[in-house]
Amino acid sequence: ASGLGRRLRAWLPRIVPVRWSRYNPSYLEPEVKKESHQKPLEELTLEEREQMELKAVRPIKAAPPSLSSSVFSDPMISKFTNMMMKSGNKVLARSLMSQTLEAIKRKQLEKYHKAPENEKETIECNPYVIFHQALKNCQPIIGLSNITKGGKTYQVPVPLTDNRKRFLAMKWLITECRENKHRRTLMPEKLSQELLLAFNNEGPVIKRKHVLHKMAEANRAYAHFRWW
Amino acid sequence: QLDRGCALPTAARAGLSSVSSQDVPAEKPRAIFHTSESDPAKHTEQHEGRLYNIPLEEVKAVFPHGLPHRFQQQIQTFNEARVMVRKPALEILAYLKGSNFAHPAVRYVIYGERGTGKTMTLCHVVHYCSRQGWLVLHVPDAHLWVKNCKELFQSSYNKDRLDQPLQASVWLKNFKTSNERFLEEIKTQKKYIWGKRESTEEGRPLREVVEQGLARVRSASDAVGVVLRELKQQSHRGSFRLLVAVDGVNALWGRTTLSKEDKSPVSPEELTLVHNLRKMLMNDWNGGAIVTTLSQTGSLFKPSSAYTPQQLLGKEGFDALDPFVPIPVPNYSPREFESCYGYYLERKWLQHEKAHTEDGKAELQFLSGSNPRQLDRLAGPL
Numbered sequence: 001a002s003g004l005g006r007r008l009r010a011w012l013p014r015i016v017p018v019r020w021s022r023y024n025p026s027y028l029e030p031e032v033k034k035e036s037h038q039k040p041l042e043e044l045t046l047e048e049r050e051q052m053e054l055k056a057v058r059p060i061k062a063a064p065p066s067l068s069s070s071v072f073s074d075p076m077i078s079k080f081t082n083m084m085m086k087s088g089n090k091v092l093a094r095s096l097m098s099q100t101l102e103a104i105k106r107k108q109l110e111k112y113h114k115a116p117e118n119e120k121e122t123i124e125c126n127p128y129v130i131f132h133q134a135l136k137n138c139q140p141i142i143g144l145s146n147i148t149k150g151g152k153t154y155q156v157p158v159p160l161t162d163n164r165k166r167f168l169a170m171k172w173l174i175t176e177c178r179e180n181k182h183r184r185t186l187m188p189e190k191l192s193q194e195l196l197l198a199f200n201n202e203g204p205v206i207k208r209k210h211v212l213h214k215m216a217e218a219n220r221a222y223a224h225f226r227w228w
Numbered sequence: 229q230l231d232r233g234c235a236l237p238t239a240a241r242a243g244l245s246s247v248s249s250q251d252v253p254a255e256k257p258r259a260i261f262h263t264s265e266s267d268p269a270k271h272t273e274q275h276e277g278r279l280y281n282i283p284l285e286e287v288k289a290v291f292p293h294g295l296p297h298r299f300q301q302q303i304q305t306f307n308e309a310r311v312m313v314r315k316p317a318l319e320i321l322a323y324l325k326g327s328n329f330a331h332p333a334v335r336y337v338i339y340g341e342r343g344t345g346k347t348m349t350l351c352h353v354v355h356y357c358s359r360q361g362w363l364v365l366h367v368p369d370a371h372l373w374v375k376n377c378k379e380l381f382q383s384s385y386n387k388d389r390l391d392q393p394l395q396a397s398v399w400l401k402n403f404k405t406s407n408e409r410f411l412e413e414i415k416t417q418k419k420y421i422w423g424k425r426e427s428t429e430e431g432r433p434l435r436e437v438v439e440q441g442l443a444r445v446r447s448a449s450d451a452v453g454v455v456l457r458e459l460k461q462q463s464h465r466g467s468f469r470l471l472v473a474v475d476g477v478n479a480l481w482g483r484t485t486l487s488k489e490d491k492s493p494v495s496p497e498e499l500t501l502v503h504n505l506r507k508m509l510m511n512d513w514n515g516g517a518i519v520t521t522l523s524q525t526g527s528l529f530k531p532s533s534a535y536t537p538q539q540l541l542g543k544e545g546f547d548a549l550d551p552f553v554p555i556p557v558p559n560y561s562p563r564e565f566e567s568c569y570g571y572y573l574e575r576k577w578l579q580h581e582k583a584h585t586e587d588g589k590a591e592l593q594f595l596s597g598s599n600p601r602q603l604d605r606l607a608g609p610l
Contacts, residue, residue: 070591098609101608101610102609105579105608106301109576125576
């Protein structure tokens with residue numbers, strides 16, 4: 001059992017599976033990027049040459065359907081689309097995402113064309129840049145966790161991992177759009193509005209992040225309850 | 229001849245401005261895929277693959293209805309209306325220029341697969357005809373008349389037929405916006421009685437018939453019928469040229485999703501609007517032309533792979549429209565694709581940084597299959 005663990009640790013994959021993977025540890029990850037396959041032999045370093053020889057003998061895992069070789073694919077956008085998806089309807093979630101990006105682009109382009117010359121550089125029209133920046137602005141720095149000590153539960157300030165921060169930002173955005181808006185507005189419209197507000201550090205999601213930070217600051221006294 | 233196949237922005241802008249200098253203004257070299265020729269009458273083979281500009285006031289006057297929804301959104305975002313000059317449109321314009329108007333009206337049917345640009349070709353032709361001073365009878369989508377009708381009344385003129393007041397009044401309003409001056413000049417040739425106290429005398433301008441239809445929504449379908457009849461009878465005189473432009477003409481000979489009060493299905497000939505439009509599409513009048521488009525997108529009970537006239541019109545429609553000139557509309561040629569891609573880059577529509585690279589362009593071409601609609605849908609989120 002320990003030998004298996006050592007072998008498993010030596011093969012540390014790029015993408016860590018969330019659940020237990022049923023693959024034999026000898027299976028390698030698929031390489032999707034076109035550039036890495038088109039490099040001529042001389043440019044490869046020693047490690048890369050060894051890796052190539054290993055790939056000739058070892059079996060390769062099946063590529064998951066969310067992994068794409070398109071130049072336009074973005075892992076954050078895919079994660080967000082998966083979180084928006086309901087009951088496995090990826091087609092609908094993806095179309096909503098593309099309509100959201102298009103809506104953001106249209107709003108920004110209209111603002112861009114109406115603005116005077118000196119302000120044109122300040123207006124950001126790229127929906128991907130806006131999306132990433134908005135998510136970054138929504139990520140909390142510190143979180144709260146429930147710790148029970150002596151029969152009472154305390155909200156203890158706790159550091160968050162990168163994955164958890166990203167998850168919380170996306171979750172807050174989606175719940176904000178789903179619950180606190182008018183019933184008849186469509187998701188792309190709501191989402192594009194929220195993303196633009198978050199990009200400018202305004203809006204209800206940023207407020208929620210600030211509320212969380214204030215709670216953590218208020219509960220500073222309990223920080224020593226954390227043992228990890 | 230200049231090789232527009234490999235149109236790269238940086239090299240071309242410098243080199244090709246000298247060749248097509250009469251098109252491209254010298255002070256601000258717009259890229260080679262634009263042309264400053266905004267009169268469709270002057271469009272020739274040389275302008276093929278290029279985009280020409282329609283001033284926004286003209287768009288509001290000539291196209292109160294009729295432009296596809298995505299194109300209207302594009303006009304609003306880019307603040308300009310740019311239409312690509314393509315081979316099928318140039319073909320129809322050449323036929324129209326050389327046609328003899330003493331002969332019966334020739335019917336042109338534009339067909340093609342989904343999203344290849346049939347409606348935009350029709351709009352190009354409509355723009356040309358309105359620039360030439362023709363009277364344009366533009367039905368934006370005949371499918372809207374055979375489905376989703378909330379109010380169906382029995383026609384007072386003929387007991388068997390059914391009226392559609394909403395659709396008729398909407399169409400009359402847009403017809404009025406696009407053909408203001410003709411409505412004054414054309415006079416009615418018969419007395420029309422609308423109800424107990426309302427009638428239009430002989431010799432009154434057609435504008436009164438249209439306003440009667442708009443004011444009394446119940447008789448709007450009959451007003452449409454009167455307008456069509458008058459135009460057909462007076463077109464041979466030669467005082468004006470008539471263009472009948474119908475989009476989605478296969479709706480007139482298909483099935484409808486409407487039903488009467490006793491739940492029995494309605495066939496298209498029982499609708500007044502469809503009946504009158506069918507009479508208009510017969511080639512027993514002269515002094516104009518009929519340009520129509522087939523469309524599977526809004527059609528009822530037709531498979532999505534159907535695009536040829538035989539499949540979409542059915543036997544009845546094909547026999548009614550026979551003889552016609554078929555005009556196929558293909559996907560973008562490589563030159564047209566370059567032109568469209570360059571236009572999106574120039575208007576900053578393609579914002580993704582990878583979209584500016586050769587790899588991105590090749591991927592867009594592959595994913596869309598050079599289909600204009602797919603390219604538009606793909607370039608939206610990028």
